Amino acid sequence: MxxxxxxxxxxxxxxxADEIYQAIINPDALxxxxAPKGMRAQINQFEPWEGGRYQIRLSYDKPADKEQFAKSSDGSDITQGKFLKLLAGRQVSQSVDFVSDNPDFxxxxxxxxxxxxxxEATLVRITAENVPEGISRKDHLEGIHSTLENLAHYLKD
Incomplete structure (x- = not known):
């Protein structure tokens, strides 16, 4: 919906901007x-070109979080989609579908x-449009902010 x-x-x-772009389109870097704090990521499929597909599994570190927040039946969040637009050093847009039996997602x-x-720096803005009703705004924004912090930390190392 x-x-x-x-x-x-x-x-x-x-x-x-070029370093950040590469961190987004390189599956090992990504x-x-x-993964937001309290999760870890596994890239199952990654085709970084316009029209290319991807699948990412985010697994919760704590069993209680799996039960409370997981969107997929295996206790994780599985997303799949396509790369819609890739503008080197400027923008990455992608469709995101949650693999879930719950219609709220x-x-x-x-x-x-x-x-x-x-x-000397780059403003990174992440915009999520058509966010499913089952994802709380508060939790989603916390997750996006955590991801941005992770990206900044990754690029420092």
């Missing part, structure tokens, strides 16, 4: 920073990473 909800978070990261969400050069 499509919604009109949009969740947006941003962070200025001390790295070039797996190391994409149905519908295609659009995630867009916008990269804006601010001189």
């Amino acid at each position: 499509e919604t009109e909800r949009k969740d947006v978070a941003s962070k200025i990261i001390n790295a070039s 797996a190391s920073w994409i 149905a519908g295609t969400m659009i995630m867009t990473y916008q990269l804006v050069n601010t001189g």
Whole structure:
């Protein structure tokens, strides 16, 4: 089910837009920073070109979180989708569908990473459109902010 909800978070990261873009489209890099705090990522499929498909499994570290928050039947969050737009050093847009039997997580969400050069750093803005009703705004924004922190930390190392 499509919604009109949009969740947006941003962070200025001390790295070039090109470095950040590469961290988004490289599956090994992405797996190391994409999972919010309390989760870990596994990239099952990754075709980083327009029209290319991907599948990512986010697993919860704590059993209680699996029971409370998991969207997929195996106690994790599995997303799959396509890369819609790739503009080197500027933008990555992708469709996101949760693998779930729960209709509250149905519908295609659009995630867009916008990269804006601010001189010595880059503003990274993540916009999630058509967010499924089953995802609380508070939890989602916390997760996106955590992901941005992870990205900044990844690029420091």
